[in-house]
């Protein structure tokens with residue numbers, strides 16, 4: 351019993367300590383941002399590896415998610431004779447929820463895990479301390495550009511996801527199920543609001559971008575410098591990111607759309 | 611006044627004292643060697659000097675500044691004037707040999723690319739790897755990687771260089787070259803050099819002063835000649851590499867016989 355309490359206490363302290371160092375880490379990253387913006391070539395390199403390389407998985411997943419939405423939405427709407435509203439259903443689901451959330455989950459799996467592994471490996475091969483001894487602060491030189499690239503990439507990827515998804519929904523609705531295409535697009539245009547829907551979706555995806563990239567970079571930087579440690583950190587990135595995305599999504603949705 | 615002044619240094623890893631009251635002076639323009647059995651904390655000492663680790667007590671002054679009282683910016687300013695050759699090389703794996711050596715220049719100076727090229731090629735020439743400049747670090751052998759790291763450590767023309775095991779993994783020819791190079795850098799550029807090494811022969815050849823460390827203390831210090839004449843059994847054993855004597859070869863802990871006789875089976 352005493353042992354149990356003791357290990358509970360230790361776990362609590364460790365968690366608190368990691369939370370503390372995680373926030374400190376965020377602060378250092380943020381402090382490094384102005385310098386990074388002046389040397390934007392560093393960010394562009396990272397946009398390539400963090401953002402561009404995630405485009406394929408986003409395109410494919412977005413298309414299929416949109417197609418499934420088209421099918422499921424049609425089956426429900428047709429009972430009420432409201433299949434003309436398929437466009438609204440598809441676009442609102444994507445722009446408000448699925449676009450930001452699913453693309454952030456994919457981003458965590460594709461880019462987040464890669465970031466953690468990269469930074470963790472750089473740490474375990476002493477590249478980061480080597481840099482420190484060359485008077486180059488790794489947080490500014492290595493971490494901050496990746497952070498900025500992640501924040502820029504995420505909303506763009508979410509936008510691509512939603513656009514492709516709407517197109518997928520249209521293919522299914524118009525091509526397969528015979529929904530009127532004029533009604534599909536015009537209802538979508540009328541009912542999807544720039545501020546309430548699109549802007550809120552963008553805000554969500556920026557928040558997710560910050561959180562996922564932060565988690566991924568911190569896990570890599572904090573990984574114990576062994577192959578096992580880097581492996582564990584990579585797993586943690588994906589798991590913690592998923593929790594963070596889904597939890598934050600609830601909070602943000604409640605704030606934006608719920609009448610709370 | 612010495613360039614580096616270490617006073618009453620204490621440093622612990624867990625409960626184990628790595629340094630237990632160490633005093634070291636490193637004089638300007640001299641080559642100072644730090645020697646001692648594997649695992650005594652030589653690398654740790656260099657990291658303490660570079661400000662990557664904090665002592666539990668005691669002070670380390672470099673060029674009159676207490677390393678561990680400096681601000682972040684102050685520490686980075688000081689590090690620009692320190693070169694360090696890591697035991698593992700610590701090259702950046704995603705850029706070429708050339709870019710690795712150019713890295714400190716590009717980060718800290720506004721030199722035009724043509725001048726950077728000349729400087730880098732000069733440094734690479736000195737370690738015999740000018741024609742390996744387009745290789746990636748993964749394509750280098752261990753000894754080559756270390757020579758690239760050596761070239762990188764001196765690109766900014768620092769006031770001092772810390773070499774962690776510069777001779778390991780070198781064939782006799784490149785070993786000779788590196789010994790010469792360290793010597794030449796030291797004399798021609800007025801560098802202060804700290805060498806951590808096990809290679810008694812090479813080290814005694816170029817070192818002006820040697821510190822022998824063991825069990826957290828400085829066991830002996832002095833010029834190579836003084837050490838060779840030392841009456842201490844410990845020093846003689848270490849310098850001559852004799853298997854028997856007072857220098858512990860084993861990591862401290864339970865006696866071997868007790869270990870074999872004990873019935874405790876680790877899970």
Ligand SMILES: Nc1ncnc2c1ncn2[C@@H]1O[C@H](COP(=O)(O)OP(=O)(O)OP(=O)(O)O)[C@@H](O)[C@H]1O
Nearest residue numbers: 623624628646647648649650651652653654655697
């Ligand atoms: N990260 C660490 N955590 C815990 N203990 C460590 C760590 N790094 C080193 N040590 C311990 O500190 C001691 C000194 O290590 P250090 O690397 O300084 O030895 P060294 O003298 O450079 O040895 P070598 O000649 O083999 O390179 C070792 O006994 C090691 O067990």
Ligand SMILES: [Mg+2]
Nearest residue numbers: 652653654697
């Ligand atoms: Mg060492």
